[in-house]
Amino acid sequence: MKDGSAFLNDNAQRIVDGMIGDAERLRIVVSRGPLGERLIDAGAKTVGSVEAGLRMAEAAMGGLGSVSVFMDRASQQWPFTVEARSSQPVLACLGSQYAGWNLSGQDYFAMGSGPARALARVEPLFETLSYRDIASSAVLILETAEPPPRAIVEKVGKTTGLA
Template identity: 50%
Template sequence: MSGSLNISGRTTESVNALAGALVDRLVAGAAKYRIAVERGSLGELLIDAGAKVPGGIEAGLLLTEICMGGLGSVTLSHAPAAPKWPFWLTVTSADPVVACLASQYAGWSLSHEKFFALGSGPGRAQARAEKLFDELSYRDLADRVTIVLESGSPPPKEVVEKVAARSGVTPDKVAFIYAPTQSLAGGVQVVGRVLEVALHKAHELHFPLDDIIDGVATAPLSPPHPDFVQAMGRTNDAIIYAGRAHLFVKGSAAAAKELAEKLPSMTSRDYGRPFAEIFKAYKGDFYKIDGSLFSPAEALVTAVETGETFRAGEVNLALLDKSFGG
C-alpha cells in the first residue's frame, strides 16, 4: 500500500490504508457505535451508520476521520462563548489539501436509476474520477478503498461495480459507509466539513494549494431534524453562520490578507437567511445557490513567513439560533 504526492511537504501515506484501519475499528465496535455491518451481493462491505440504526455522535466523529483519509483529527468540546449551543466540533489536519480535497470533499457523483449520492472519502483519491484531480497530484494506490455516502440506503450493485472498477480493486475490497443527513452520525460528518469548505473556497479563489500548509476549524454540533431539508439546512448553517477556520499559509502577507477577506460566507449574495429558506427559495435547485456561501462564517489566515494574521467575517449566533430552533 502506498500513496504518493510529488509536492514537498505533502503526505506520501495511503489515505485508504489509514482510513482502512479506522474502518476496522468501526466494524469491531459495531455494537458500541450502534451501526450495522454486512456484506453485499458482490462481497462489498456495507456499513449503515444511521439509516436503519441509531448510530450516534461517536460514530459520526469516527466517520468524519474516515472521510479525511485518516489525516485529520475530529473532537467534540465545550465552547462557552455560545451558551445555547455549547458543544462544538474541532477539526485539524497537518495536510489539509490531501485530507480535505483529495479525500473528504463530496465530489464524486454516483447514481444508477433512482439511486443518487455524492461520494466522499479516500476512495476518491484512488478512483480520481473528478476534474478536481487534474489539479491535485496526489494519487493513492491501495488494495482496499472506502467511500462514504450521504444516503439512507446502500448503493446498488451497479454503483459498487463502478467504484471497484474505477479504483482497480475487486468489489470485496470496497467499503461503503452510509448515513442520511437526518441521522446523528450523518449530521456530525457534514458539520465536520468545516475545514474542508475553507479549503474548497480557497481553491475556488485560485489560491495556490501548495501554499496551504496547515489548518484548524470549528463549528457547533447541529441538532438533527427528521425533515431532510431542515436537517441539511442546520448542518450547513453550523458552518455558514458559526464556523471558524484558521489556515496557515506560505507566501506574501498580501496574499494571505486577500484570502482572509474573501473566505467568509458573508461575501455571498445569499448570506443572511437560514439555508433551508434559501434552498426553498431556489425551488430545491442546489446549483442556483451562490457557491461562495459554502464557507465558514469567520476566517483567520496566518502568513507563516511574516508572522502576520489576518481575519474577516464573524459568527452570527442570531441566525444560528433561528436555524437550530433556539
C-alpha cells in the same frame, strides 16, 4: 505512486476496521452487500453515535486529521462544536473528504466522499492534486438512506480498479 507518508485508503481502512471491531459500542450495523462489499450503517437505519460520527469523519479525511467535539457555552441553540484538524489539509479535505464524486444512477442519488476518490481520480480536481493513491481496498462514504445498488458498486469497483 504514493505521496510521502500519506496513504489515504490504508489509513482509512485501519479506522474502519476499528469501527467494525467496536460496532456494538458505536451502535453501527456492519453487513455485506451483494458483491461482497462491506457496508457500515452509522445512522441511516440504526442509532449510531457521536463517536461513530467522529471516526467516520476521520476516515473520510483518509486518516490525515483528527476530529473532536466539545461543549461551546457561547451558543445555547448549538451547544456542541466540532473541530477538525489536519497537518495536510489539502490532501485530507480536497483529496479525500470532499463529496465530489457523483454516484447517481436510475432512482439512486449519492455523492461519494472519502479516500476512494483518490483511487478513482474521476474529478477534474485530481488533475491539480499531485497525489495518487495505491491500495488493495477503498473507503467510500455515501450520505444516503439506502445502500448503493449493484450498478453503483460495480461502477466504484471498475473506476477504482478494485474487485
